[in-house]
Amino acid sequence: MEYLVRFAQVHTGFHAAELESLASLNGIELEILKYSANSPFCIVWLASEESARRLISRSILASGIYEVWGSGNDYATLHEDVLSRTSQIRPKYRKSSFRFTVDGYQGKRSQASQRALIESFSYLGFDGPIRMHNVELNICLFEEYQAHAPEPERVFLGRWLAESSRAAVTKYDLKKRHYISTTSMDAEVALVTANMVQAQPGKLVYDPFVGTGSLLIACAHFGAVTIGSDIDGRCIRGKAERHIVSNYQQYQLLHRYLDGFISDLTHCPLRQTRLLDGIVCDPPYGVREGLKVLGTKDGSGKEEVIIDGVPAHLRPNFIPPKKPYSFEAMLDDVLEFAASSLVESGRLCMWMPSANEDEVELEIPTHPALEIVAVCVQPFNKWSRRLLTYRRLPDADIRDETPRAKKEQAVGAHADELNRFRKKYFEGFKTTSKDI
Amino acid sequence: MKLLTLNFVTCARKSCKTLPAAFPLHPRDAELEIVEMELNPKFLVNILPRVEWQALRTVCQELGLPTLPDIMPVQQDLLQPPSLPGRESESQEGEAEGEGGSEEEDALQKPSQTAQDLHRVLLETTIANGKLVCGACGHEYAVKEGIANFLLPSHMV
Numbered sequence A: 001m002e003y004l005v006r007f008a009q010v011h012t013g014f015h016a017a018e019l020e021s022l023a024s025l026n027g028i029e030l031e032i033l034k035y036s037a038n039s040p041f042c043i044v045w046l047a048s049e050e051s052a053r054r055l056i057s058r059s060i061l062a063s064g065i066y067e068v069w070g071s072g073n074d075y076a077t078l079h080e081d082v083l084s085r086t087s088q089i090r091p092k093y094r095k096s097s098f099r100f101t102v103d104g105y106q107g108k109r110s111q112a113s114q115r116a117l118i119e120s121f122s123y124l125g126f127d128g129p130i131r132m133h134n135v136e137l138n139i140c141l142f143e144e145y146q147a148h149a150p151e152p153e154r155v156f157l158g159r160w161l162a163e164s165s166r167a168a169v170t171k172y173d174l175k176k177r178h179y180i181s182t183t184s185m186d187a188e189v190a191l192v193t194a195n196m197v198q199a200q201p202g203k204l205v206y207d208p209f210v211g212t213g214s215l216l217i218a219c220a221h222f223g224a225v226t227i228g229s230d231i232d233g234r235c236i237r238g239k240a241e242r243h244i245v246s247n248y249q250q251y252q253l254l255h256r257y258l259d260g261f262i263s264d265l266t267h268c269p270l271r272q273t274r275l276l277d278g279i280v281c282d283p284p285y286g287v288r289e290g291l292k293v294l295g296t297k298d299g300s301g302k303e304e305v306i307i308d309g310v311p312a313h314l315r316p317n318f319i320p321p322k323k324p325y326s327f328e329a330m331l332d333d334v335l336e337f338a339a340s341s342l343v344e345s346g347r348l349c350m351w352m353p354s355a356n357e358d359e360v361e362l363e364i365p366t367h368p369a370l371e372i373v374a375v376c377v378q379p380f381n382k383w384s385r386r387l388l389t390y391r392r393l394p395d396a397d398i399r400d401e402t403p404r405a406k407k408e409q410a411v412g413a414h415a416d417e418l419n420r421f422r423k424k425y426f427e428g429f430k431t432t433s434k435d436i
Numbered sequence B: 001m002k003l004l005t006l007n008f009v010t011c012a013r014k015s016c017k018t019l020p021a022a023f024p025l026h027p028r029d030a031e032l033e034i035v036e037m038e039l040n041p042k043f044l045v046n047i048l049p050r051v052e053w054q055a056l057r058t059v060c061q062e063l064g065l066p067t068l069p070d071i072m073p074v075q076q077d078l079l080q081p082p083s084l085p086g087r088e089s090e091s092q093e094g095e096a097e098g099e100g101g102s103e104e105e106d107a108l109q110k111p112s113q114t115a116q117d118l119h120r121v122l123l124e125t126t127i128a129n130g131k132l133v134c135g136a137c138g139h140e141y142a143v144k145e146g147i148a149n150f151l152l153p154s155h156m157v
Ligand SMILES: [Zn+2]
Pocket: B011, B012, B013, B016, B022, B134, B135, B136, B137, B138, B139
């Protein structure tokens, strides 16, 4: 059967990937028949109405799903299609309460014009009462216009089946969250990330750069148990009554918070075995702060420091020295960690920047044990970032056994020399600079 | 830090990670706290095969908690009373890949006593304050207000 997915016309680079991830999560066979990033109306094939409802129930980017009753490039072809497609269906709804609405994309009609359009479908023969709420039959007419065009270029008629989880975007709005920082990820993309990593009840999801917990909160919303760490203890502890735990409390999700601990990805204490069902992360790429890992810039500090007879690192308030670290080396470390700690078919969802200009485009990191499932781009004004989704392959399917060349570890350098992106960012993306 | 998390971590030093003595970390001067939490049977079933049982037994003993059985329970023990015979041999079927059927869901509605006990130990027993000591290098990681700090001083990196 054909169904129409009504997307919100935002984050178009994620539409298809989210649907496919949800289909795989639910074991649903999905075929995307017609989709364009320029349209919020997507036509898919699904085996049943039940599959359609399940597919859309967790979607963040779709608002709902409809059974297709007809489509066309103008009203003449639409009516013809509706007549032939609904000959068996129509009689079922003769006495049903119903509602008929018009949903236009890039075009609006007056009330009178809408009414006239709805009247033109009177041959459907519905005699039931018209209501606004709790109706048995909810019909929607979709119109798609080119900008400023007088007539739509595509029209669809559909029967509403189910709504999505889009309401969660408002529920988790950062504006209403207790504890956030400048790097907190907005609720909508965090929830989409949780769909891409296939967070679900019973599963364990880890964020090694947890920050204020935005990605994990989204995963917990979908039922996963979550665990996070950060090199910056202030994130985990927070201050006063504002910390990660208070965010979980705010949404009554505390029962899905396993723990938070302070650690550096390159010295992560998690046992090196297949412990995790999913990993989500938005690694710091040094726009606001240079990247750091434990260690000193010049390799010094190999001697233990003693203050007042007590080793410095055992004194209260000891702050370990941190050394700069290249972003690409860090991404490789994330992949290596994911390959060794994800269960079979477990997913890694990692955000990374990709400046729009070729010369600063970062390579998409790869690992023989990780299959790339999706690369989704979120464009901004002067730059863009990508959400990379990987799946841990079964050991038997890993073909390339050659170890990846270890990206050279930075020694004695400044963070901004190491991060072309960061440098570019502060230079304001001048097109002239060639010395990057 | 919950005992499940403690069961998932080892010494953070690269030179220790592969040493058997670096796991489990040994609690010292630990102040325990029971933090009640809703039982999540589906999570317990999923996570149980990833628990290192002997390490958990060791830690419980060191913390003066009741002794755990020698043999790790199996997933089936969590779903129904473990008195039913003939369960153990067939229970290690691969983990369900997401789609829990409705029958399984029903079984998960009634967690067994074993599930409740494990939940108490793994998810409600928390180290509020204290130290975690590596058995290989002797390094102590501090736990403050439930949060363990695994950052290393530079001479250990
Ligand atoms: Zn050690």
